[in-house]
Every structure is written in structure tokens, then in C-alpha cells.
Amino acid sequence: DQSAFYLFNVARVATNPAKALIPADLPNVAIVDWELSPSPMHSFMLTLHQLQHEVPTLVEAVFSLSSGVRGPLVQFQKAAWMDEFRRLLDVKGVGLVGSMISCVGAPHVLTHAFAMRSVLVPQVMLELNRYYAGDEFIPIDEYFRQRLTRATQESNFLISSLFHAKRDKSDVFQNESCKDSATSLLSGCDSNPEDSVFIRWSGENLGARGFLCGKGIAM
Numbered sequence: 001d002q003s004a005f006y007l008f009n010v011a012r013v014a015t016n017p018a019k020a021l022i023p024a025d026l027p028n029v030a031i032v033d034w035e036l037s038p039s040p041m042h043s044f045m046l047t048l049h050q051l052q053h054e055v056p057t058l059v060e061a062v063f064s065l066s067s068g069v070r071g072p073l074v075q076f077q078k079a080a081w082m083d084e085f086r087r088l089l090d091v092k093g094v095g096l097v098g099s100m101i102s103c104v105g106a107p108h109v110l111t112h113a114f115a116m117r118s119v120l121v122p123q124v125m126l127e128l129n130r131y132y133a134g135d136e137f138i139p140i141d142e143y144f145r146q147r148l149t150r151a152t153q154e155s156n157f158l159i160s161s162l163f164h165a166k167r168d169k170s171d172v173f174q175n176e177s178c179k180d181s182a183t184s185l186l187s188g189c190d191s192n193p194e195d196s197v198f199i200r201w202s203g204e205n206l207g208a209r210g211f212l213c214g215k216g217i218a219m
Contacts, residue, residue: 004082005059009034009043040066041111041141045128052125056118061089063115071099071113071198081197085115088160091171095120095157096149099196101164103178108149109159111141113198116152123155124148163196
């Protein structure tokens with residue numbers, strides 16, 4: 001019993017064995033067949049492009065979970081994990097919430113799992129237009145890795161993450177959080193997967209070259 005609508009972008013749906021796992025018979029679930037989709041961010045952005053005029057009037061928030069995530073690791077019954085994201089997203093001034101924020105370069109919400117206010121869709125579509133207007137080819141995932149956060153901040157909204165909210169006891173991310181703990185945050189050595197609800201498919205720490213700590217090996 002929830003007011004969420006689930007849209008699954010499925011690559012080659014006719015031959016994709018995962019299709020059988022999607023409860024498409026439910027009234028709030030739909031499947032879109034993608035004959036060609038180079039990345040999850042590509043299909044997400046093009047979906048937003050198709051629905052850009054409808055989304056802000058129909059829903060308050062848009063969630064994006066790529067095929068590169070594992071989770072939710074906690075609160076998966078009745079999709080209770082959504083409440084974790086919405087609690088932070090409903091904080092005054094917050095426009096983008098992720099499972100974790102990266103401290104590499106300018107602090108930015110990691111895009112494997114995030115939620116944003118639907119009022120930001122027009123600004124994100126402007127970024128999509130800039131992407132296609134560019135002369136140099138850049139994979140769309142790489143382009144939006146930091147620009148999604150930048151588009152949020154240029155619209156005078158703040159960012160947040162489940163991990164930092166629990167660790168720093170702050171619903172709004174502060175840039176100072178990166179200064180003293182960037183290295184340990186990237187390794188994942190000082191965190192548990194449950195703190196961020198979603199992790200990358202191999203885990204934040206296991207996606208790097210080699211293992212960064214004993215805890216990573218154990219996890």
C-alpha cells in the first residue's frame with residue numbers, strides 16, 4: 001500500500017531472463033523494452049526526457065536504481081527503504097539524496113542509487129541537452145557523475161546521503177565531511193553496507209583495484 005509507480009527499463013526484454021522476476025501484472029508496475037541501451041543512466045535520462053512534462057505534475061520525487069546496485073540491504077519489506085530517502089528529500093532545501101556521497105573531486109552524490117525532487121527535472125533536461133550538444137564524446141554515465149549534483153546545486157538545492165546523515169548526524173551534507181575522512185570513506189573501511197541501504201554491485205570498496213582493507217575482504 002504505497003503511492004509509488006515502478007518503471008523497469010529492461011534491455012532486450014523478449015530474451016532477458018530477469019523479465020520473469022518483474023511483477024508486471026500489478027497496476028503500479030510497467031516494463032519498457034530497450035532494444036539498445038548502452039548504460040542505465042542512458043535509459044534513465046531518456047525516460048525522463050520522454051516524461052519531462054508529466055513527471056513534475058504527477059509525482060513529488062523520482063528514484064533511480066541502476067542495474068549496478070545491490071540492495072536494499074535493510075528495510076526491504078513493503079519498500080520501507082523509500083521512507084529513508086524521502087525523509088531526507090523532504091528536508092527543507094534538499095533536492096538530491098543518494099546512498100552515499102563521493103569525495104573525489106567536488107563532493108557529489110553517487111548515481112547508482114539516488115532520489116531527486118521532480119521539480120529538478122527541467123534543470124536536468126537542460127544538462128541533457130548540453131550533453132548532446134557537446135563536441136567531445138563522453139559516456140553519459142561519466143558526464144552525469146558530478147553534473148547531476150552540480151545541476152541540483154545550481155538550482156539552489158542542497159544534497160544529502162543516507163550514509164553521511166547517519167555518520168554525521170546531519171540531514172544536509174556539509175563539504176567539511178570530506179576533508180578529514182575522504183580516504184576512509186572511499187575504502188568503505190569505516191562503514192557497514194547497511195548504512196547506505198544500497199551499494200554498488202561489488203560494493204564501494206570492492207570496485208577499486210585490489211582490496212583496500214581486511215574488512216572489505218571479509219564483506
